[in-house]
Each structure stands twice: as C-alpha cells, then as structure tokens.
Amino acid sequence: MNNLVVLPLLIPLLTAVILIFLSKRVKAQRWISIISVVINIIATVLLVAQVQNDGIQTLFMGGWMPPYGIVFVADMFAVLLVLTTLVVTAACLLYAFRTIGAQREKYYFYPFVQFILAGVVGSFLTGDLFNLFVCFEVMLIASYALIVLGGTKRQLRETIKYVLINIISSSLFVAAMAYLYGVVGTLNMAHLSVRVAEAGQGGILNVIALMFLIVFALKAGLFLFYWLPGSYSVPPTAVTALFGALLTKVGLYAIIRTFTLIFYHDQAFTHNIIAWLAAATMVLGGLGAVAYKDIHRILNYNVVISVGFITFGLAVATKESLDGTVLYLMHDMIAKALMFILGGMIIAAAGTNKLSEMGGLIKRYPLIGWMFFILTLALVGIPPLSGFPGKVLMVRGGISQGDILLTIVAVASSLIVLYSLIRVFIGAFWREDYLLPIRDQKKWHGTAYVSVVGLFILVIVLGLGSEWVYSYAGQAGEVLANPSIYIDAVLKE
Amino acid sequence: MELYMSLAIGVLFAVGVYLILSKSLLRIILGTSLITHGIHLLLLTTARLKTGAAPLLGENAESYVDPIPQALILTSIVISFGVTSFFFVLAYKAYQRLGTDDMEELRGQEDE
Numbered sequence: 001m002n003n004l005v006v007l008p009l010l011i012p013l014l015t016a017v018i019l020i021f022l023s024k025r026v027k028a029q030r031w032i033s034i035i036s037v038v039i040n041i042i043a044t045v046l047l048v049a050q051v052q053n054d055g056i057q058t059l060f061m062g063g064w065m066p067p068y069g070i071v072f073v074a075d076m077f078a079v080l081l082v083l084t085t086l087v088v089t090a091a092c093l094l095y096a097f098r099t100i101g102a103q104r105e106k107y108y109f110y111p112f113v114q115f116i117l118a119g120v121v122g123s124f125l126t127g128d129l130f131n132l133f134v135c136f137e138v139m140l141i142a143s144y145a146l147i148v149l150g151g152t153k154r155q156l157r158e159t160i161k162y163v164l165i166n167i168i169s170s171s172l173f174v175a176a177m178a179y180l181y182g183v184v185g186t187l188n189m190a191h192l193s194v195r196v197a198e199a200g201q202g203g204i205l206n207v208i209a210l211m212f213l214i215v216f217a218l219k220a221g222l223f224l225f226y227w228l229p230g231s232y233s234v235p236p237t238a239v240t241a242l243f244g245a246l247l248t249k250v251g252l253y254a255i256i257r258t259f260t261l262i263f264y265h266d267q268a269f270t271h272n273i274i275a276w277l278a279a280a281t282m283v284l285g286g287l288g289a290v291a292y293k294d295i296h297r298i299l300n301y302n303v304v305i306s307v308g309f310i311t312f313g314l315a316v317a318t319k320e321s322l323d324g325t326v327l328y329l330m331h332d333m334i335a336k337a338l339m340f341i342l343g344g345m346i347i348a349a350a351g352t353n354k355l356s357e358m359g360g361l362i363k364r365y366p367l368i369g370w371m372f373f374i375l376t377l378a379l380v381g382i383p384p385l386s387g388f389p390g391k392v393l394m395v396r397g398g399i400s401q402g403d404i405l406l407t408i409v410a411v412a413s414s415l416i417v418l419y420s421l422i423r424v425f426i427g428a429f430w431r432e433d434y435l436l437p438i439r440d441q442k443k444w445h446g447t448a449y450v451s452v453v454g455l456f457i458l459v460i461v462l463g464l465g466s467e468w469v470y471s472y473a474g475q476a477g478e479v480l481a482n483p484s485i486y487i488d489a490v491l492k493e
Numbered sequence: 494m495e496l497y498m499s500l501a502i503g504v505l506f507a508v509g510v511y512l513i514l515s516k517s518l519l520r521i522i523l524g525t526s527l528i529t530h531g532i533h534l535l536l537l538t539t540a541r542l543k544t545g546a547a548p549l550l551g552e553n554a555e556s557y558v559d560p561i562p563q564a565l566i567l568t569s570i571v572i573s574f575g576v577t578s579f580f581f582v583l584a585y586k587a588y589q590r591l592g593t594d595d596m597e598e599l600r601g602q603e604d605e
Contacts, residue, residue, distance in 0.1 A: 130565055134568065137576075144576075144579060144583075148583065151586065153590055156586060157587065157599050160584070163576070163579070164521060167529075167576055167580070168525070171525070171528050174535075175532050175535055177536075177565075178532070178535045178539045181540060181562065182539030182541075187561075
C-alpha cells in the first residue's frame with residue numbers, strides 16, 4: 001500500500017476541476033496548470049525512486065484486497081511512461097501559452113488538457129481492465145473536445161470520423177471484456193493472468209486475445225491507422241503534439257501490457273499475428289510518409305511508422321527487445337512531441353503546409369532548422385542521440401530470435417523516416433531562390449522556445465545518458481519479461 | 494435463454510453495422526447506439542442469466558444474480574450516453590457549418 005501511486009492521477013483531476021471555475025481568467029489558468037504539472041513531475045520522480053528501490057508499488061482502493069477492489073499498480077514500465085507523459089505535457093503547455101490563442105484558452109482548453117493527462121496517467125497505472133476502459137474514455141472524451149475546439153470546418157469534419165472510430169473501438173473493448181469476464185470471471189489484470197494460465201490459453205481465449213488486439217490496434221494506429229493522418233492534421237500544433245506523443249502510446253502500452261501479462265501463453269499464434277501487423281504498419285506508414293508533400297501528413301505517417309516499430313519490439317518478445325521497447329517508447333514520446341512542435345513552427349513560419357511552396361527558412365530560423373535536423377537524426381537512430389539505444393536493443397533481439405525478415409523491415413523503416421524527414425528539412429530550409437518575399441519574420445516568445453529547447457535537450461540527454469536510463473528501463477523490461485513479478489506484487493501482499 | 498439473447502444481440506450488431514456503413518450521419522449515430530445496446534446486453538448475457546434475487550441484501554434470498562456486470566453496464570451506459578450526446582451536437586454543428594450530412598461530401602482534402 002502506497003498512497004503516492006494515485007497522486008499522478010489525482011493531481012490533474014483536481015486541477016481540472018479547479019480550472020473549470022477559472023475559465024475566464026487566462027493568466028491564473030496558465031499558472032495553475034503548469035504548477036500542477038510540475039508538482040506532479042516531482043511526485044512521479046519520488047515514485048520512480050521508490051519503485052527502483054523497493055520494487056512494484058501497489059495501492060488497493062478503499063482497502064479492498066485484489067481481486068475484489070480496483071488496484072493501482074506502479075511498476076517501472078508504467079512509472080517511466082507516466083514521467084515521460086508529464087514532461088511532454090509540460091512542454092506542450094509551455095508551447096500552448098503563446099500559441100493557442102485567448103479564444104481557446106477561455107473555452108476550457110487547460111481543463112481539457114488536464115483531463116487528457118488524468119486519462120493517460122490512469123491508463124498507465126491501473127491494474128484493472130474495466131478501469132482501463134474508463135480511463136481510456138476519460139482521455140478520449142477530452143481529446144474529442146480538444147480536437148474540435150475552435151470549430152473550423154476541417155476540424156468538424158475530421159472530428160466526426162475520429163469520434164466515430166473511437167466509439168466503435170470502445171464498443172468492441174467492452175464486448176471483448178464481456179467475453180473475457182464470461183470465460184474467466186474476473187477483471188483484475190494480475191488475477192486474469194493467473195486464471196488464463198490455469199485455463200490454458202487456446203480456443204476461445206485466443207479469440208478474445210485477438211479482439212483485444214483489434215481494439216488496442218484501433219486506438220494505437222497499429223495497421224488500423226486510417227483515421228490517424230486526417231484527424232491529427234486539424235487541431236493546432238500544441239494539441240497535435242500532445243496527441244502524437246501520448247494518445248497512440250496509450251494504445252501501445254495497452255497492447256504491450258495485455259500481451260506480456262495476460263495473453264503470453266500462445267506466442268506462436270498471437271505474437272506471429274502481432275509481427276505481421278507491425279511489419280504491415282511500418283510498410284504502409286512508410287508509403288504514406290514518402291507519398292505526401294504536406295508537412296502534416298508526413299509527420300502523421302511518421303507516427304504510424306514508429307507505432308509499427310515499437311510493436312516489432314513486442315512481437316520479438318525477448319528480454320532484450322522488451323528493454324529496447326521501453327527505451328524506445330520513452331524516446332519516441334519526447335521526440336514526437338518535439339517533431340510536431342517544430343513542424344508547427346515551420347508551417348507557421350512559412351505560412352503554408354505544402355513543401356513545394358516553402359523554402360529558404362534556414363537564413364531566418366537557423367535554430368529551428370538545426371534542431372529539426374538533429375531531431376531527424378535522433379528519430380532515425382544515429383548513435384549519440386536518443387533513438388539509438390532502443391533501436392539497437394530491439395534489432396539485436398530480432399536477430400537473436402531469427403525474425404530476420406521482420407528485422408529487415410524495421411531497419412528499412414528507419415531509412416524511410418530519414419528520407420521523409422530530410423525531405424522536409426531540405427524543402428523547408430534550403431532552396432534560397434524560393435525565399436518567400438513578403439512575409440514578416442515570425443517571432444515566438446519565451447515559453448515557446450523554452451519548451452522546444454527543453455525537449456531538444458532531453459532528446460540529447462536521453463541519448464548520451466542511455467546507460468543511466470537503461471538502469472531504469474532494464475527493470476521495466478524485467479517485469480514485462482517475467483509476468484510473475486507483477487502477479488506476486490499484486491496478489492500476494 | 495442465453496441462446497435467444499445471443500441471437501438478439503447478433504441482430505442488434507448486424508443492424509448497427511449496416512447503419513454505420515450508410516451515408517447519412519444521423520443513421521450512423523443511430524447505428525452506434527444500437528451497437529452500444531448490443532454491447533450492454535452482451536455484458537449481461539455473458540455473465541450467465543441464472544435466476545436469482547435482485548442483488549439487494551434485504552431480499553434475504555438463497556441466491557442472487559451476479560452484481561458485477563450490472564455495475565459495469567451502468568458505467569458503460571453513462572459513458573456512451575455522454576459520448577452520444579456529444580456526437581449529436583457535433584453532427585448538428587457540422588450540419589450548420591458544412592451544410593451537409595452526407596458522408597461522401599465530408600471526405601476531406603482533394604489529395605486523399
């Protein structure tokens with residue numbers, strides 16, 4: 001029992017409630033929301049230290065022992081993702097202060113961000129399947145509001161699709177849960193794992209596992225990503241950065257958790273399908289990233305590629321590749337947020353999102369240009385930067401398992417990432433003759449730069465200090481590779 | 494009893510999917526609510542439809558029905574209610590701004 005476990009969820013929830021009362025006082029909203037995230041980061045850092053020293057922390061809500069009550073479980077994987085989430089949110093908030101506009105700020109922008117945060121953090125920390133569904137809905141409903149906030153025609157059009165696809169996937173989630181409850185009669189994840197092991201996974205349980213895979217794949221944009229490129233290109237930059245960094249990763253977290261904790265008995269069946277989905281996602285995402293000349297689309301398809309790549313680590317499912325998955329997931333959340341913010345800055349500076357109509361920005365915005373260039377190298381996985389350690393562990397795991405074809409696709413997807421992002425760099429920053437004549441120099445004020453530079457430094461630090469980060473990520477991979485550690489921590493207290 | 498419920502749920506799903514695949518936005522929303530009904534009945538059905546008293550301790554009965562799925566359904570009902578009302582308002586707004594409820598005309602950019 002450790003009450004610290006619920007704080008990362010409780011703080012944004014209370015903050016959101018307070019912010020609703022202050023909706024017209026923009027300054028107060030900004031201060032409260034950023035201070036709350038900072039306090040939350042401090043609490044989570046304490047939690048990370050506790051998890052590292054004393055192992056998995058649990059909190060039984062209302063003192064009901066599992067499997068009867070709802071349990072919150074803070075293992076290293078969840079806590080690291082919570083910490084990354086909070087850092088990314090802080091950066092997006094700082095960027096939003098200067099760019100989102102007073103109109104949106106007065107219509108509950110900050111409360112929605114806090115509700116998204118509560119949903120995401122709750123999804124990471126919960127140890128109960130139905131509670132995971134509820135946290136998903138908290139996150140999704142807040143994201144519906146954020147995506148449509150502003151109400152332009154494009155936003156309305158894309159929100160309809162986004163809401164529809166998520167209603168369908170949520171319905172399927174409840175259906176899958178109904179079947180699972182019908183078969184094993186419990187909803188606590190650790191207890192589910194025990195019961196599934198007793199019943200022997202096969203037949204009906206494999207079908208249910210695939211239903212969960214479909215549901216989470218819809219949320220994560222794994223193969224079923226067709227809603228993603230459109231939906232993520234309509235909201236303002238700060239919101240897209242938040243979505244691109246967090247929402248798909250929650251789906252990925254759910255896939256990884258389900259298939260390492262509950263349905264890990266019949267890997268020849270389930271993990272084979274996951275491997276095919278991962279490969280297909282990387283190929284299709286790569287095609288999209290190469291095909292478009294619109295910055296929004298290129299960046300969105302890059303999200304798809306990385307979803308495929310992270311799933312590749314799960315499909316291989318060795319201790320090494322799972323370590324790599326954790327490292328890469330953390331890197332990807334930070335780097336994708338930075339990528340969307342820089343992409344948004346490029347679009348704002350050039351006044352268009354079409355690559356063919358911009359050029360020569362390096363003269364006026366050297367800092368943005370070089371940061372984008374180095375970020376590209378980090379996303380590809382060039383050694384001193386943050387993408388490298390995760391990628392190398394995953395690829396090594398893939399080779400040692402003999403999944404050569406899948407590994408080749410994964411490595412090739414890195415080249416596609418390089419090509420598509422370098423094309424953005426060349427198109428936007430080179431070609432002096434294209435210099436747009438009239439447009440004024442666009443200026444970003446203090447906090448916007450603070451957020452970009454802060455994220456950029458994190459990308460560098462995660463790369464240079466990968467040995468230190470690995471000491472945490474290795475512990476996370478340990479729990480993913482040995483579900484019995486998680487089960488013992490929850491059920492035998 | 495479970496068999497008949499399963500058949501009914503299957504019909505709800507089939508009609509819901511058919512409606513979601515249609516062109517008009519309102520029919521799509523109706524389709525989602527039919528599917529949600531199906532899901533809730535499914536939750537009730539998969540937990541077995543044994544006879545027993547309502548889950549109230551005051552009943553002093555020999556056996557009770559399973560209380561967990563009822564709690565899950567109640568949660569899911571209010572969530573889907575919230576989402577559906579949001580969706581209806583969204584459809585209304587979209588009709589006002591875009592002047593159509595035909596999904597073909599809501600496709601989006603030319604390059605898609």
